[in-house]
Amino acid sequence: MSQTAHGSAPLLILARTVTQNPGQPEAGAVLVQRGRVLAVGSREDLQARAPGAAVLDHRDLILTPGLCDAHIHLVSYGFSLTQLKLHGVRSVAEVTAKVAQRAVSTPPGEWICGGGFLMSELGLPDYPTSQALDAVSGNRPVLLYSRDLHLAWANSRALELAGITEQTPDPAGGRIIRPLGTLLEAAAGLAARAMPAPTGAQILAAAKAGADNLARRGYVSAHTMAYEDPSAALALQQLAAQGELPLRIWACLPHSQLDRAPELIASNSALFQYGGVKFFADGALGSRTAWLHAPGFADGSGTGIALDSPELIRALGRRALDLGLVPVTHAIGDRANTEVLDAYDDLRELAARRGLKLRIEHAQHLRPADIPRFAGLVASAQPVHLPGDAAMIRTLLPHLEASSYAFRSLQAAGAVLAFGSDAPVAAPDVRAGFAAAITRVGDGAALGADEALSLDATLHAFTRGPALAALWDDEGLIQPGSRAAFTLWDSLGGQAQALVL
Numbered sequence: 001m002s003q004t005a006h007g008s009a010p011l012l013i014l015a016r017t018v019t020q021n022p023g024q025p026e027a028g029a030v031l032v033q034r035g036r037v038l039a040v041g042s043r044e045d046l047q048a049r050a051p052g053a054a055v056l057d058h059r060d061l062i063l064t065p066g067l068c069d070a071h072i073h074l075v076s077y078g079f080s081l082t083q084l085k086l087h088g089v090r091s092v093a094e095v096t097a098k099v100a101q102r103a104v105s106t107p108p109g110e111w112i113c114g115g116g117f118l119m120s121e122l123g124l125p126d127y128p129t130s131q132a133l134d135a136v137s138g139n140r141p142v143l144l145y146s147r148d149l150h151l152a153w154a155n156s157r158a159l160e161l162a163g164i165t166e167q168t169p170d171p172a173g174g175r176i177i178r179p180l181g182t183l184l185e186a187a188a189g190l191a192a193r194a195m196p197a198p199t200g201a202q203i204l205a206a207a208k209a210g211a212d213n214l215a216r217r218g219y220v221s222a223h224t225m226a227y228e229d230p231s232a233a234l235a236l237q238q239l240a241a242q243g244e245l246p247l248r249i250w251a252c253l254p255h256s257q258l259d260r261a262p263e264l265i266a267s268n269s270a271l272f273q274y275g276g277v278k279f280f281a282d283g284a285l286g287s288r289t290a291w292l293h294a295p296g297f298a299d300g301s302g303t304g305i306a307l308d309s310p311e312l313i314r315a316l317g318r319r320a321l322d323l324g325l326v327p328v329t330h331a332i333g334d335r336a337n338t339e340v341l342d343a344y345d346d347l348r349e350l351a352a353r354r355g356l357k358l359r360i361e362h363a364q365h366l367r368p369a370d371i372p373r374f375a376g377l378v379a380s381a382q383p384v385h386l387p388g389d390a391a392m393i394r395t396l397l398p399h400l401e402a403s404s405y406a407f408r409s410l411q412a413a414g415a416v417l418a419f420g421s422d423a424p425v426a427a428p429d430v431r432a433g434f435a436a437a438i439t440r441v442g443d444g445a446a447l448g449a450d451e452a453l454s455l456d457a458t459l460h461a462f463t464r465g466p467a468l469a470a471l472w473d474d475e476g477l478i479q480p481g482s483r484a485a486f487t488l489w490d491s492l493g494g495q496a497q498a499l500v501l
């Protein structure tokens, strides 16, 4: 449940309050008015200060600064809510059964889209071909994304509509696996482009569905990444203008749109702001496209794929900083992280002068020597992926097991931890995210138990960390002047609900 009263009368919230303000870490009450915190203190003090204030009695609950998902593809997530869900499937037969079922309610010729599977969880030694999907889809094109979105599995009809044959050359930054059926990275885009583009109304509906879903889970804000249709951000902006956006949004533009940045920044508003420029240094673990130092993947599948070059990140990163935008770079593999850190070394001084924090998304598998280099940077990570990745890390990257998802070391090195979900890659499940950061259990055992975070540090990484990354001085802590956007909990890391006043 989220409340969005915007009355001008003061309101007194009674709750066990965790403020994250070191000067006053705990309190029993918070006084708010016109969307801002007026005062934090004891019930008696605040009641004396505002005797006429209406009271919201949540003394049975814990009140904290509001949750922020620091890495989400919000509109894609909205679309995913109605697509075929393949999270947790454990065999090709399970996938084809679900596709067959979806085909019954899908008119011939219409696309069946979905995602959420992982090759390793399907028990596939090799990339899948179209064959299994062809058998159950009739004349319907089928395009299924892996959970990490770096691989797509297409049936023959989808490939035909995309004009992909055995003779089609690999696109830049992608690979068409032969025999046909699997498309890696940019090659997946070839098939996606064959789909009818969603209408403006569909994009707006997906933006609303994604944002409402996130708010229902207890979030009050989000950083939305640029790996989706450029009109996605515009839809969120439109919702903000209509007063229908239940979240505060910090958005990235793809670096290809940097020329438009001045005009886009001029449209920033209180609830929607362009703040970052997105780069991709590599792919992902499950798709074996993460860019690695030698020895690479332990199954002999190589050292991954390099995407945006460090030179490009240096050059466009400088332009972004000059515009007041933060370079935001996806880096999963250890080599990708090294290369981005090298590029960032050349941008640090300019970023500091502009008061901006350079940011690495995922920072997932690190060379131990690189961890201290995160000092002063934002490490935007997604603990909710750890349980599902643990088995893959143990088999594909055994030499990096102790320095994967290295939350505690990154924090100790002086990085700002900002946690998110990468939805629709994983559901933005608050309870699962907290549990993963604190216990690190995946595939039956803790992965790098030394890297476990405390409950307080996890809460910080889901609230104040993202606020620091977005330069939101008024969010992630509860003190006079803060945005009146909170999360209410039955227990910290348990059931959460948003309270935006």
Ligand SMILES: [Zn+2]
Pocket (backbone or CB within 6 Å): 071, 072, 073, 225, 227, 422
């Ligand atoms: Zn992402």
